[in-house]
Amino acid sequence: MSSEFTFKLLATDGKARRGEITMPRGTIRTPAFMPVGTGGTVKAMYMDQVRGVGADIILGNTYHLMLRPGAERVARLGGLHDFARWPHPILTDSGGFQVMSLSKLRKLSEKGVTFRSHIDGAPYEMSPERSIEIQGLLDSDIQMQLDECTALPSTPKEIQRAMELSLRWAERCKTAFGDQPGKAMFGIVQGGDIPDMRVRSAQALKALDLKGYAVGGLAVGEPQEVMLDMLDITCPELPQDKPRYLMGVGTPDDIVKSVARGIDMFDCVMPTRAGRHGLAYTRRGKVNLRNARHADDPRPLDEESDCPAARDYSRAYLHHLIKSGESLGAMLLTWNNLSYYQQLMSEIRASIEAGRFADRTAEISEGWARGDLPVHPAR
Amino acid sequence: MSSEFTFKLLATDGKARRGEITMPRGTIRTPAFMPVGTGGTVKAMYMDQVRGVGADIILGNTYHLMLRPGAERVARLGGLHDFARWPHPILTDSGGFQVMSLSKLRKLSEKGVTFRSHIDGAPYEMSPERSIEIQGLLDSDIQMQLDECTALPSTPKEIQRAMELSLRWAERCKTAFGDQPGKAMFGIVQGGDIPDMRVRSAQALKALDLKGYAVGGLAVGEPQEVMLDMLDITCPELPQDKPRYLMGVGTPDDIVKSVARGIDMFDCVMPTRAGRHGLAYTRRGKVNLRNARHADDPRPLDEESDCPAARDYSRAYLHHLIKSGESLGAMLLTWNNLSYYQQLMSEIRASIEAGRFADRTAEISEGWARGDLPVHPAR
Numbered sequence: 001m002s003s004e005f006t007f008k009l010l011a012t013d014g015k016a017r018r019g020e021i022t023m024p025r026g027t028i029r030t031p032a033f034m035p036v037g038t039g040g041t042v043k044a045m046y047m048d049q050v051r052g053v054g055a056d057i058i059l060g061n062t063y064h065l066m067l068r069p070g071a072e073r074v075a076r077l078g079g080l081h082d083f084a085r086w087p088h089p090i091l092t093d094s095g096g097f098q099v100m101s102l103s104k105l106r107k108l109s110e111k112g113v114t115f116r117s118h119i120d121g122a123p124y125e126m127s128p129e130r131s132i133e134i135q136g137l138l139d140s141d142i143q144m145q146l147d148e149c150t151a152l153p154s155t156p157k158e159i160q161r162a163m164e165l166s167l168r169w170a171e172r173c174k175t176a177f178g179d180q181p182g183k184a185m186f187g188i189v190q191g192g193d194i195p196d197m198r199v200r201s202a203q204a205l206k207a208l209d210l211k212g213y214a215v216g217g218l219a220v221g222e223p224q225e226v227m228l229d230m231l232d233i234t235c236p237e238l239p240q241d242k243p244r245y246l247m248g249v250g251t252p253d254d255i256v257k258s259v260a261r262g263i264d265m266f267d268c269v270m271p272t273r274a275g276r277h278g279l280a281y282t283r284r285g286k287v288n289l290r291n292a293r294h295a296d297d298p299r300p301l302d303e304e305s306d307c308p309a310a311r312d313y314s315r316a317y318l319h320h321l322i323k324s325g326e327s328l329g330a331m332l333l334t335w336n337n338l339s340y341y342q343q344l345m346s347e348i349r350a351s352i353e354a355g356r357f358a359d360r361t362a363e364i365s366e367g368w369a370r371g372d373l374p375v376h377p378a379r
Numbered sequence: 380m381s382s383e384f385t386f387k388l389l390a391t392d393g394k395a396r397r398g399e400i401t402m403p404r405g406t407i408r409t410p411a412f413m414p415v416g417t418g419g420t421v422k423a424m425y426m427d428q429v430r431g432v433g434a435d436i437i438l439g440n441t442y443h444l445m446l447r448p449g450a451e452r453v454a455r456l457g458g459l460h461d462f463a464r465w466p467h468p469i470l471t472d473s474g475g476f477q478v479m480s481l482s483k484l485r486k487l488s489e490k491g492v493t494f495r496s497h498i499d500g501a502p503y504e505m506s507p508e509r510s511i512e513i514q515g516l517l518d519s520d521i522q523m524q525l526d527e528c529t530a531l532p533s534t535p536k537e538i539q540r541a542m543e544l545s546l547r548w549a550e551r552c553k554t555a556f557g558d559q560p561g562k563a564m565f566g567i568v569q570g571g572d573i574p575d576m577r578v579r580s581a582q583a584l585k586a587l588d589l590k591g592y593a594v595g596g597l598a599v600g601e602p603q604e605v606m607l608d609m610l611d612i613t614c615p616e617l618p619q620d621k622p623r624y625l626m627g628v629g630t631p632d633d634i635v636k637s638v639a640r641g642i643d644m645f646d647c648v649m650p651t652r653a654g655r656h657g658l659a660y661t662r663r664g665k666v667n668l669r670n671a672r673h674a675d676d677p678r679p680l681d682e683e684s685d686c687p688a689a690r691d692y693s694r695a696y697l698h699h700l701i702k703s704g705e706s707l708g709a710m711l712l713t714w715n716n717l718s719y720y721q722q723l724m725s726e727i728r729a730s731i732e733a734g735r736f737a738d739r740t741a742e743i744s745e746g747w748a749r750g751d752l753p754v755h756p757a758r
Contacts, residue, residue, distance in 0.1 A: 076675060077675070077695050
C-alpha cells in the first residue's frame with residue numbers, strides 16, 4: 001500500500017480511462033462509483049455489504065456530519081473510518097452544496113458562508129479553511145475544496161461571479177490543506193453551462209497543480225446533453241495524470257457517457273434512494289417493484305447476479321415488502337442497486353482494458369433498452 | 380429429522396422444563412423464543428441473521444398475511460417458508476387477535492367473525508375453519524385455533540362467554556385441521572383473570588387431546604402478578620407431555636418468571652419493536668440509545684456478546700444512527716435485541732439442564748438490576 005496519494009493511468013480506450021488511485025487506506029479502481037454515506041452510514045446497508053458489492057471508496061457529507069454528530073466529536077471517536085466502521089478510503093464533499101440546498105438563512109461573503117442548521121436552527125460558519133479543517137477532523141482521505149455551486153439556469157454574470165469566487169476559495173483550501181502526502185484535496189471546476197467559463201475554471205485550477213479535479217455544478221436539473229457538452233469542453237483542459245470526478249452523477253447511462261468523455265469517479269444517491277422507493281436497477285433497465293405485475297412473479301430480479309438480493313428473492317416477495325413498507329424491501333433493493341452499479345463499473349473497467357469500451361457499453365445500453373422480463377404467466 | 384410432530388421433555392428443574400419439539404422442518408429447543416415475522420419478514424432483519432442469533436422457529440401473523448399478500452397467493456408461490464426464505468419451522472397465530480385489535484367493523488357470531496381490512500376496508504370472513512385453511516395455505520408448521528381474546532378488565536360474564544366460544548371453536552379447528560402428522564394445531568386457554576375459568580378452559584382443551592396448548596388473553600395490559608397467577612393456576616391443568624406456549628409474552632423478566640411456572644414457548648414484538656425505537660436489551664438491562672449519555676461513548680453495547688451489533692459498534696455510533704433516524708440504527712438494535720433474547724433462552728435451557736435454573740436466573744436478574752455501565756469519562 002502506498003504511503004502517498006498516487007494516480008496511475010493503466011489503459012485508455014478513446015477518451016475512456018482505466019486507472020488506479022493508491023493511498024494508505026486502499027486502492028481505488030477507476031472508473032469508480034462511490035456509494036453515498038451521508039451521515040456516516042450508507043442507508044439500509046451494513047458496511048460489509050457495501051464492501052462486498054465491490055466499493056473501494058464511499059462518500060461522506062461534510063454538512064450532515066458537521067451538524068450531527070459533529071466533526072470534533074467524530075475526531076474524538078477516532079475519525080469517520082472508525083466511527084462508521086469503514087476502514088477503506090473515504091471522500092468527503094466540502095459541505096458547500098448542502099449548505100446552499102438544505103440550510104436556512106444563508107449569508108454568503110468572500111470570507112465564506114454563515115447559515116443555520118436545517119435540524120435545529122443552530123448557527124454555523126463555513127469558510128474554505130473551516131471546511132478543510134472539518135474534513136481533516138473527519139480524517140477524510142479525499143477532501144473537496146469549498147465552492148459555490150450555482151443552480152441552472154443562472155445568468156452569465158452570476159455564473160462568472162460564483163466560478164471566480166470558487167477559484168479564490170480553491171487557493172485558500174489548497175493552503176489550508178497544506179502538505180498531506182497520503183491524502184488529497186481536489187479542486188472543483190465550476191462555470192455553469194457556459195463553455196468559456198468552464199474552460200477558464202479548469203485552466204485556473206490546473207495551474208494550482210492539485211491532486212485531483214472535480215467537475216461540479218452539473219446534474220443540477222439541466223438536460224443530459226448540456227452536462228455532456230460541458231464534459232466535452234472541460235475534460236481536455238484537465239491534466240491527463242490526475243483523477244477526474246463528476247460530482248453527484250448519475251444514472252447508469254450518465255455514467256457510461258461520462259466515462260466515454262474521460263471521467264474517472266462518480267457519486268450519486270440514486271441507487272440508494274431509488275432502492276428505498278421500490279426501484280431496482282438491473283441489466284434489463286429500471287424495474288419498479290411497486291408495479292402489480294410483480295405480485296405473483298416467483299422469478300428473482302436477476303438470476304445471473306452475484307448479489308443475493310438480486311438472485312435469491314422472488315419479485316413477488318420484493319413487491320410485497322415494498323407495498324407493505326417493510327424495511328427489508330429497502331434493504332434488499334439498496335443492496336441490489338449498489339451491486340448493480342458496482343457491477344456496471346467493473347464491466348466498464350474491463351471493457352476499457354480490453355479496448356472494447358464502445359462495443360461493450362453499447363451492448364449494456366441495448367440491454368437496458370430491451371427492458372424487463374415479460375410478465376410472468378402466473379399473472 | 381422426524382416426520383411426525385413430537386415433543387420430548389429432556390429435563391425439568393422445579394416447574395421449569397427443558398424440551399425439544401421435532402418436526403419435518405426442524406427441531407425447536409424449548410424454552411424457545413419465537414421472533415415475530417408479522418408480514419413475512421422479521422422487521423429490519425435478514426433471515427440468515429434471525430437464524431444466526433439462534434432462532435429455531437419464527438411466528439407469522441395470519442391476519443396480516445391474509446390481507447397482504449393474501450394466503451392463496453402465498454400458497455401459489457410455494458408457501459410462507461419459500462416466500463420469506465425461512466426453511467425452518469413457522470408458527471402462525473389464528474388471526475383472531477389482530478381481527479379484534481386492528482380491523483374495522485367487526486361482527487362476531489357463533490359462526491365466526493366478519494370484518495373489514497384496516498388497509499383498504501375490503502370485507503373478510505374468518506371462521507375457525509377458514510383460519511385453519513389459511514394457516515394451511517401458508518403451510519404453517521404449528522397452527523393456532525381461532526379464539527376470542529377478551530381485553531382485561533372484562534366482566535365475568537363476558538369472560539365466560541368468550542372462553543366457552545373459544546372452546547367450541549377449538550373443536551371445530553381440530554376437526555378442520557384433521558390428521559397432519561408433521562404439523563400441529565394448538566388450542567388456546569382463555570378465561571381472563573378468573574382462576575376458575577382458566578381451569579375449566581384448560582381441562583376442556585386437555586380433553587380434546589391436542590398436540591400443544593397455548594395460554595392466551597394475557598399480556599393484554601394486566602399487572603405481571605395477575606399474569607403469573609393465571610400461569611400458576613393454568614399450567615398444572617395442562618398435560619406434562621405437550622408443549623405450552625404463552626402468547627405475546629414478553630419482557631426478559633416475564634419470560635424467566637413464566638419458564639419458572641412451566642411455559643415452553645414465547646413470542647413477542649418487544650425486541651424487534653424496541654429496537655426500532657432505540658432501545659437495546661442487554662445483560663445489564665434495557666439501554667436507551669437515544670440518551671445523550673451515549674453520544675461520546677466509544678464502548679460497544681456489550682463487549683462480551685457474540686453478536687456483531689452488540690460487540691462491534693460504538694454506543695456513540697448507535698446513538699447517532701438512532702438520533703438521525705438512520706435505518707441502520709433499527710437494523711443493529713433489532714439484531715442486538717433478538718440476539719440477546721436468544722442468548723437468554725440459551726442460558727435458561729442450559730440452567731435447567733444443569734439443575735441451576737433458580738440460581739442462574741437470579742444472577743441474570745441481578746445483572747439487569749445493577750443496570751448499565753457508568754457514564755463514559757469522555758462525556
